[in-house]
Amino acid sequence: MAMSLGPLLLVFVLGSVATPPTLALDDPRYTKFLTQHYDAKPKGRDDRYCENMMRRRSLTSPCKDVNTFVHGNKNNIKAICGKNGSPYGENFRISESPFQVTTCRHTGGSPRPPCRYRASSGYRRIVIACENGLPVHLDESVISQ
Template sequence: MAMSPGPLLLVFVLGLFATPPTLAQNNPRYKKFLTQHYDANPTGRDDRYCERKMNERHLTSPCKDVNTFIHDSTNNIKAVCGEKGSPYGENLRISDSPFQVTTCKHRGGSPRPPCRYRASSGYRRIVIACENGFPVHLDESVINV
């Protein structure tokens, strides 16, 4: 007696849709990337924005020298790991188009809180490292591309 492929095909297709979110949830490097660099709807984008976000994201113990927040959807950022990005150097990808970003630079002084930051906002292409199709590192050394 032959079994129809219908039920097996349905399980396979459902598995395809359930797998990517599970991979993202189980990837601590991707979660860390989002914590450090993702802010879809920024408010302000000035020095106070940087100081508030850096504190909220626990990036001030010690004071992080430079951190960039990307203001776009997670899907658009992830797409740089695929069809919306190009190889760049060794194991990096550069976005084909610019993203809206805010870069927060530590003003200097003590590396201990309270940390003071200077904000610069604009648009630029981002350079990221990817793991299993997810961004896991933003290369802060490539700022003006």
């Protein structure tokens, strides 16, 4: 009987090691966060960048007023939910170090497409809400250097 448990135990251990990254991909709030706010390697970071990204990410029906794209490594962003972030307010965490960001602001006019955006880029500490160790919301109202 002990001989037959060996392979089963091996499958269980390997399965538990491989599961966490898969669960992160299945988390709908984390996936939405990535869609709305993550762009690893931006091209441009100007007004055209904002207009293209907002359209590609389906943030233009209606035109979203403000949206920030965080550039860099996904693992560094996730780490804000742990050791690389500090509590901020009641339910948020602020990054220990600044991230490269591009903020897109709707320039006004109609809330219907075509949407026009003004880009501003720089580095700043970001404030996020976390759930199950994953970022699920970026607080656009906090701009911390």
